Amino acid sequence: MSILYAPVISGAVEGQVDEAVLKQLVTHVGAALGPIHGKNGKHALLQRLPGYNAAAQWSPWAVLVDLNQHAACAPPVRQTWLPHPTPGMCFRIVVREIEAWLLADSARLARFLRIPATRIPPNPEALPNPKQTMVNLARGSRRRDIREDMVPRPRSGREVGPAYTSRLIEFAESHWRPGVAARRADSLRRSLRRLRQLTTRVP
Amino acid sequence: MALKGSPSRTLRFTHIYLENWRNFAQADVDLQRRAFIVGPNASGKSNFLDVLRFLHDIVSVGGGFQDAVRRRGGVSRLRCLAARRYPDITIRVQIGTEESTSIWHYEVRFSQDNVQRPLIKGERVQKRGATLLERPDEFDRKDPERLTQTYLEQVNVNREFREMATFIASVRYLHIVPQLVREPDRSVGRRNDPYGGDFLEQIARTSEKTQKARLRRIRDALRVAVPQLQELELWRDARGTPHLRGKYEHWRPQGAWQTEGQFSDGTLRLLGLLWVTLDGTGPLLLEEPELSLHPEVVRVLPQMFARVQRRTGRQVLLSTHSTDLLRDDGIGLDEVLLLQPEPEGTSVRTANEYSEIESLLKGGVSLAEAVIPRTRPERAQQLSLFGE
Numbered sequence: 001m002s003i004l005y006a007p008v009i010s011g012a013v014e015g016q017v018d019e020a021v022l023k024q025l026v027t028h029v030g031a032a033l034g035p036i037h038g039k040n041g042k043h044a045l046l047q048r049l050p051g052y053n054a055a056a057q058w059s060p061w062a063v064l065v066d067l068n069q070h071a072a073c074a075p076p077v078r079q080t081w082l083p084h085p086t087p088g089m090c091f092r093i094v095v096r097e098i099e100a101w102l103l104a105d106s107a108r109l110a111r112f113l114r115i116p117a118t119r120i121p122p123n124p125e126a127l128p129n130p131k132q133t134m135v136n137l138a139r140g141s142r143r144r145d146i147r148e149d150m151v152p153r154p155r156s157g158r159e160v161g162p163a164y165t166s167r168l169i170e171f172a173e174s175h176w177r178p179g180v181a182a183r184r185a186d187s188l189r190r191s192l193r194r195l196r197q198l199t200t201r202v203p
Numbered sequence: 204m205a206l207k208g209s210p211s212r213t214l215r216f217t218h219i220y221l222e223n224w225r226n227f228a229q230a231d232v233d234l235q236r237r238a239f240i241v242g243p244n245a246s247g248k249s250n251f252l253d254v255l256r257f258l259h260d261i262v263s264v265g266g267g268f269q270d271a272v273r274r275r276g277g278v279s280r281l282r283c284l285a286a287r288r289y290p291d292i293t294i295r296v297q298i299g300t301e302e303s304t305s306i307w308h309y310e311v312r313f314s315q316d317n318v319q320r321p322l323i324k325g326e327r328v329q330k331r332g333a334t335l336l337e338r339p340d341e342f343d344r345k346d347p348e349r350l351t352q353t354y355l356e357q358v359n360v361n362r363e364f365r366e367m368a369t370f371i372a373s374v375r376y377l378h379i380v381p382q383l384v385r386e387p388d389r390s391v392g393r394r395n396d397p398y399g400g401d402f403l404e405q406i407a408r409t410s411e412k413t414q415k416a417r418l419r420r421i422r423d424a425l426r427v428a429v430p431q432l433q434e435l436e437l438w439r440d441a442r443g444t445p446h447l448r449g450k451y452e453h454w455r456p457q458g459a460w461q462t463e464g465q466f467s468d469g470t471l472r473l474l475g476l477l478w479v480t481l482d483g484t485g486p487l488l489l490e491e492p493e494l495s496l497h498p499e500v501v502r503v504l505p506q507m508f509a510r511v512q513r514r515t516g517r518q519v520l521l522s523t524h525s526t527d528l529l530r531d532d533g534i535g536l537d538e539v540l541l542l543q544p545e546p547e548g549t550s551v552r553t554a555n556e557y558s559e560i561e562s563l564l565k566g567g568v569s570l571a572e573a574v575i576p577r578t579r580p581e582r583a584q585q586l587s588l589f590g591e
Binding site for chain 2: 015016040041042043145148149152153155156157158159160161162163164165166
């Protein structure tokens with residue numbers, strides 16, 4: 001008989017947008033998402049990594065961390081951050097920020113932001129600061145509401161606008177296609193493959 | 204007043220200047236569309252919001268200057284303790300829009316006479332730099348009795364600045380106390396009770412169409428926090444008393460109806476918060492909206508207000524102790540008002556006046572982590588010894 005229940009994957013992420021993305025990935029591979037931990041920034045996440053790793057002995061876990069400017073590529077960092085992952089642990093490094101994965105579905109993003117698709121960089125993983133790119137793209141939006149939500153006011157002293165996060169969550173949950181985005185983001189493609197393995201693994 | 208579709212033209216308070224008002228010997232601060240007021244306990248967060256409530260009470264129907272001062276226990280209770288001798292209390296506000304932040308100026312200066320009656324020492328209204336009112340004027344000098352009332356509260360003399368008076372009257376304050384919502388008998392006869400005593404009456408007073416539409420929106424939003432909620436409606440019992448009732452998904456196929464008496468504190472507070480957000484367009488003052496709410500719900504409040512404001516332009520000023528609320532990346536440093544008790548009274552500064560905070564954020568520290576340590580009571584640890 002085939003599997004009756006979708007396997008449940010627990011997760012840990014840096015923030016709210018990452019949570020929305022992880023939810024999509026898990027659904028995409030036919031699993032169900034369990035409790036999501038963290039959402040308290042990168043530092044806190046890395047600190048708790050041994051705990052998540054230990055918990056992954058009992059049930060599958062997926063952890064997403066942004067690479068940011070830590071290294072040129074992910075593998076050496078993986079070694080430092082989590083040298084001995086348990087078999088149930090899917091520890092993935094996002095190159096370089098979660099926004100890169102969202103930028104990778106350029107057709108949908110262009111429609112969401114109301115900008116020409118040609119403005120979206122074709123190789124989002126090569127971007128040094130994808131968040132900045134996202135904000136700049138939003139700045140060119142034809143829609144006032146997008147600009148006001150996503151672009152910071154000049155004197156705010158922040159990198160993003162007042163409703164940037166909720167806009168990206170909205171995009172990730174209702175428009176973004178992980179399968180399509182994976183073609184332009186290699187770290188995403190590998191993550192999907194690894195998640196799929198996790199769901200087919202006999203517990 | 205605020206028109207839908209013209210949020211950039213909605214009036215809001217853009218600046219507050221205070222002298223000798225409660226905790227504040229002096230305060231001088233810009234206000235954005237959102238303001239997050241943070242500070243240690245008893246630093247004056249509520250008293251800061253109370254400035255705007257005070258102005259509102261002056262212009263509101265059945266209110267007036269004398270009543271507004273009396274309700275607060277008189278001039279001596281309002282005057283800053285750090286003030287030397289008996290100086291005047293001064294409140295000066297600037298009102299404007301996103302495009303033009305300085306349209307109206309209103310200033311009231313007051314003290315009390317020797318029978319402790321509140322007395323206006325000065326009142327000024329300016330519109331785009333032109334003075335429309337400057338008191339005391341010659342009439343006041345002829346009849347000092349006039350100085351017991353502001354011009355702001357008098358319909359027959361405030362015609363020239365009615366727009367400003369109407370705006371001030373539109374200020375809305377809410378601090379729902381769930382117990383009062385559940386037992387409305389305790390606040391019988393109060394109208395627009397900020398603590399929610401007549402909250403259900405307020406909902407019942409709105410037109411049926413608006414009421415239904417709002418409750419539907421609220422139900423959908425509430426489902427995020429209370430997924431079992433299927434329906435939400437206003438319902439009158441046999442005596443005609445309005446109740447809110449919600450239908451919860453249940454093992455019984457029909458589900459189960461519950462009234463506000465059975466709603467949790469968190470559900471009631473969130474409901475109140477969502478209702479008041481939809482109700483009206485004037486500045487909204489909230490005290491610790493995070494109370495009884497799940498951290499995940501608290502976390503999205505700043506974004507929710509931002510999106511409401513984008514549509515309506517409505518100003519939201521709130522006090523908070525919540526790390527979850529301040530964790531939001533979209534909160535501008537100029538939107539955070541930091542209150543710090545000092546020997547000469549509490550100071551108010553926006554977070555962008557602190558270079559350290561900006562550096563901390565650049566280094567990856569969240570706004571909450573940068574700000575909350577500054578609002579911590581110095582000897583909070585001592586409290587643990589209370590149990591000894």
